Amino acid sequence: MGSELQKGDIFQAIADPTRREVIRLLSVKNQSIAELSSHFEVSRNAVVKHLNVLTEAGLVRGEKSGREKIYQLQPEPLKELQEWLSYYEKFWYNKLTKLKYVVENDTLNK
Amino acid sequence: MGSELQKGDIFQAIADPTRREVIRLLSVKNQSIAELSSHFEVSRNAVVKHLNVLTEAGLVRGEKSGREKIYQLQPEPLKELQEWLSYYEKFWYNKLTKLKYVVENDTLNK
DNA sequence: ATTATATATAACCTAAAGGTGTTATGTCAA
DNA sequence: TTGACATAACACCTTTAGGTTATATATAAT
Numbered sequence: 001m002g003s004e005l006q007k008g009d010i011f012q013a014i015a016d017p018t019r020r021e022v023i024r025l026l027s028v029k030n031q032s033i034a035e036l037s038s039h040f041e042v043s044r045n046a047v048v049k050h051l052n053v054l055t056e057a058g059l060v061r062g063e064k065s066g067r068e069k070i071y072q073l074q075p076e077p078l079k080e081l082q083e084w085l086s087y088y089e090k091f092w093y094n095k096l097t098k099l100k101y102v103v104e105n106d107t108l109n110k
Numbered sequence: 111m112g113s114e115l116q117k118g119d120i121f122q123a124i125a126d127p128t129r130r131e132v133i134r135l136l137s138v139k140n141q142s143i144a145e146l147s148s149h150f151e152v153s154r155n156a157v158v159k160h161l162n163v164l165t166e167a168g169l170v171r172g173e174k175s176g177r178e179k180i181y182q183l184q185p186e187p188l189k190e191l192q193e194w195l196s197y198y199e200k201f202w203y204n205k206l207t208k209l210k211y212v213v214e215n216d217t218l219n220k
Numbered sequence: 221a222t223t224a225t226a227t228a229t230a231a232c233c234t235a236a237a238g239g240t241g242t243t244a245t246g247t248c249a250a
Numbered sequence: 251t252t253g254a255c256a257t258a259a260c261a262c263c264t265t266t267a268g269g270t271t272a273t274a275t276a277t278a279a280t
Contacts, residue, residue: 009125009127011124011125011126011127011130012125014121014125015119015121015122015124015125016121016267016268017119017121018268020121020194023198027197027198027201032226032227033226033227034225034226034227042268042269042270043269043270043271044226044227045228045229045269045270045271046268046269046270048227048228049267049268049269050268053267064227066226066276066277066278067225067226067227067276067277067278068225068226068227068277069226069227069228073201075198075201075202076202078195078198078201078202079202081191081195082195082199084130085188085191085192085195087137088133088137088185088188089192091137091183091185091188092185092186092188092189126237126238128238142256142257143256143257144255144256144257152238152239152240153239153240153241154256154257155239155240155241156238156239156240158257158258159237159238159239160238163237174257176247176248176256177246177247177248177255177256177257178247178255178256178257179256179257179258
């Protein structure tokens with residue numbers, strides 16, 4: 001049993017390949033549910049569920065327009081991901097940089 | 111039923127908060143399974159399972175040393191994440207940059 | 221008014237994720 | 251060589267993620 005179920009977590013949201021594809025599609029152009037669904041093999045309802053997950057993570061926003069609901073990308077939450085990543089960049093920059101980091105911070109243990 | 115079950119996927123690997131904490135701990139210093147486990151509430155077996163997932167994603171590497179198994183961070187796969195992210199950076203850089211991008215690429219549709 | 225279209229809502233199914241406990245097996249220390 | 255320690259290997263459990271189908275509601279078009 002997971003201690004804390006984190007709804008709306010960005011890491012969770014982008015974990016699914018279908019959701020990443022939704023994000024990509026919306027980065028190209030705003031689309032209705034129907035139009036989005038046309039790009040996938042899975043059912044429209046499945047796509048809607050993914051859209052709900054993305055909405056809870058703040059990554060997309062749907063706006064009703066007549067009988068359609070148009071979704072648009074909301075990229076801000078990705079900043080959190082970038083911040084998380086930035087901490088690790090120093091490790092792979094290149095071997096020299098890494099060595100420098102290790103020496104400076106005495107991270108070579110045991 | 112997901113069409114392609116992607117084992118070893120990096121996005122999947124970092125989706126779990128416990129695994130992210132393992133990554134962080136290993137970024138500070140290499141540790142045995144026992145030492146790693148001491149930082150979590152969950153059982154040692156649970157931690158081992160997370161380590162297996164991380165190993166399959168190429169994010170950590172465990173080396174036997176006597177009766178212990180010492181794990182170390184293997185940050186290279188995070189590059190894939192950064193590449194994925196870099197595509198979206200243009201969207202949030204700042205509103206002016208975003209506007210510039212939209213104008214240049216005619217991404218304002220409908 | 222009637223029909224077609226787009227989305228919403230709900231019930232349900234299955235596999236996998238994350239967790240547990242128990243029992244080997246290998247290694248170090250007395 | 252015996253006991254303690256670290257990990258490995260299993261078997262098992264429960265919840266949730268991702269998917270389905272069916273039915274209802276709202277809007278658009280004829």
